[in-house]
Amino acid sequence: MEHSPGSTRAYRTMLIGREGVVVAVLRNGSVALLKLDGEWYDLPDGVQRWAVAWDDLAIHEPAGESEVSVQTYAAGFSKEGRILTQHAVAPGTKVAICSSPVKPLPFCGWSLTFSPNAPQACATCLMLLNALDRDGSKVTMPAP
Numbered sequence: 001m002e003h004s005p006g007s008t009r010a011y012r013t014m015l016i017g018r019e020g021v022v023v024a025v026l027r028n029g030s031v032a033l034l035k036l037d038g039e040w041y042d043l044p045d046g047v048q049r050w051a052v053a054w055d056d057l058a059i060h061e062p063a064g065e066s067e068v069s070v071q072t073y074a075a076g077f078s079k080e081g082r083i084l085t086q087h088a089v090a091p092g093t094k095v096a097i098c099s100s101p102v103k104p105l106p107f108c109g110w111s112l113t114f115s116p117n118a119p120q121a122c123a124t125c126l127m128l129l130n131a132l133d134r135d136g137s138k139v140t141m142p143a144p
Contacts, residue, residue, distance in 0.1 A: 003053035005031070014044040015052075026051060073129075075112040076102030088114040088125040098124035 001012040008015065015036075024033035031051050040046045076089035078100050087096030096102045100122070116126055 001052075001056045003055045005051050005053075008050050008052055011044045011050075015050065018043075020050075022057075023049065030054065032057060073097065073114040075114045078102050084120055085122050086114065086118050086120050087122045088116075088129055096122065096125055097128050098122055100124075 001009050001016065004012075018036050018038070020034045020036040022032045023035045025031075026033055031053055034050050034052045034057070036043055036048050036050065040048055073088035074091050076087045076094070076096050078085050078087060078096075085100075087098060087100055087102045089096050089102055094102060114125070115121065116129065
């Protein structure tokens with residue numbers, strides 16, 4: 001763990017040998033956000049996601065493409081008065097699929113996933129997503 005950020009290197013003895021899935025690419029592609037397998041109470045300080053340099057990872061399966069459903073949109077938010085609405089946003093954009101201007105909440109290069117079950121989910125976005133699902137539309141994204 002020579003190339004990873006200092007906060008990750010501090011836990012190197014507890015992280016080496018653990019398995020996980022890359023969920024995001026950070027720092028212009030030089031660092032991977034790794035979600036470790038296992039329950040939070042078995043992980044170092046209960047943290048599931050760690051920033052790890054690619055050079056410090058042992059990748060056993062080559063990256064490929066997989067098909068995922070349209071529900072893998074990022075969450076974007078709009079606010080009208082005191083009402084906060086969650087919208088479905090294509091990754092890398094600032095306009096919801098319902099055409100509303102939104103503000104995604106990126107965290108270290110990673111954004112929240114749109115949750116269709118959230119009470120504040122946009123009804124128009126849900127309707128459009130349901131229509132896309134009925135049509136059998138798929139979004140091709142890189143495998144994690």
